Amino acid sequence: MKRLQDIAKARGNMSAADMYADGHLTPEQSRKMISTIVAKNQFLQKITIDKTKKLQKTFDIWNLASGILVRVSPGNKPTSAQREKLSVSSVKLDNKVVQLWAGITQDTLEDNADNPKFEAETFNGFDEAFSNDLQNLGMIGEKDDYAGDAFKNLNKGWFTLAKENSDVVKLEHKKASKMIDKLTAVVKASNEDVLTQSVILISQSDYLAYQQEIGGRSGGLSILLNSGANHILGVPLEVASFVPKGKFLMTPLKNLIMSVGLDIRRTRWYDVEESCLKYKFEVYNDYQLAVGKWAVLSEENDADSDGDGI
Numbered sequence: 258m259k260r261l262q263d264i265a266k267a268r269g270n271m272s273a274a275d276m277y278a279d280g281h282l283t284p285e286q287s288r289k290m291i292s293t294i295v296a297k298n299q300f301l302q303k304i305t306i307d308k309t310k311k312l313q314k315t316f317d318i319w320n321l322a323s324g325i326l327v328r329v330s331p332g333n334k335p336t337s338a339q340r341e342k343l344s345v346s347s348v349k350l351d352n353k354v355v356q357l358w359a360g361i362t363q364d365t366l367e368d369n370a371d372n373p374k375f376e377a378e379t380f381n382g383f384d385e386a387f388s389n390d391l392q393n394l395g396m397i398g399e400k401d402d403y404a405g406d407a408f409k410n411l412n413k414g415w416f417t418l419a420k421e422n423s424d425v426v427k428l429e430h431k432k433a434s435k436m437i438d439k440l441t442a443v444v445k446a447s448n449e450d451v452l453t454q455s456v457i458l459i460s461q462s463d464y465l466a467y468q469q470e471i472g473g474r475s476g477g478l479s480i481l482l483n484s485g486a487n488h489i490l491g492v493p494l495e496v497a498s499f500v501p502k503g504k505f506l507m508t509p510l511k512n513l514i515m516s517v518g519l520d521i522r523r524t525r526w527y528d529v530e531e532s533c534l535k536y537k538f539e540v541y542n543d544y545q546l547a548v549g550k551w552a553v554l555s556e557e558n559d560a561d562s563d564g565d566g567i
């Protein structure tokens with residue numbers, strides 16, 4: 258593949274065919290790209306990242322699971338109850354394709370003909386776009402069938418996975434309820450085994466509402482001034498981009514899995530009609546919860562008119 262610098266300097270000496278390139282990144286290039294994507298995102302750096310050569314696989318979570326030790330006597334097989342414990346040692350991943358389409362106009366190419374950092378800056382922008390959208394999809398993804406060509410239907414994110422997982426503790430709260438009551442209920446419902454490792458994923462909007470609520474209480478101003486309103490009952494509040502407003506997910510961050518396939522395809526071509534150098538990247542990815550019982554999901558339900566909601 259010709260370097261962007263060569264294309265930018267060509268000034269008409271290259272044909273559209275010269276600018277065309279198509280192929281898969283090597284495993285080494287793919288690992289580097291994935292590492293760069295994760296490095297650009299503070300949130301993705303905190304979760305579990307799986308780099309895989311397979312589209313469908315079981316991902317081992319031995320380092321995350323607990324309470325799975327058993328005793329099987331020599332000559333015997335594990336009992337059903339023992340096998341059930343062993344089953345928490347892996348989760349299934351089904352990586353589905355997502356694509357990034359990008360273009361570099363002829364004007365931009367000409368303006369950067371003498372810029373030695375042009376290629377690095379360009380691919381830096383691609384990596385940032387991937388990083389941003391992969392976190393976004395992990396938060397708001399609802400389906401994996403791409404229904405209606407909707408972004409949220411490219412893949413199921415962690416909130417949807419938590420809602421569908423029978424082991425996850427599920428709570429409901431009213432929109433008008435106090436933030437401190439909503440968050441306290443989440444903590445009280447959490448799994449004690451991972452309480453000290455857990456955080457509560459919360460949107461920026463809900464976090465600010467919590468700050469205002471704390472600030473309005475007696476002695477609240479001093480708490481805010483000392484940065485003490487970023488916890489609830491000792492559990493850190495993890496403010497992250499794209500977290501749905503009105504939803505809270507309490508879990509250890511390492512319990513959130515994002516899988517990215519090493520089979521990354523990159524295509525480049527020149528569109529003469531649009532005077533634009535275009536790129537298409539194809540990446541396979543998926544999301545999963547490692548251990549369902551380690552998560553608590555709380556969602557709004559204003560349909561609850563009995564007064565028994567939070």
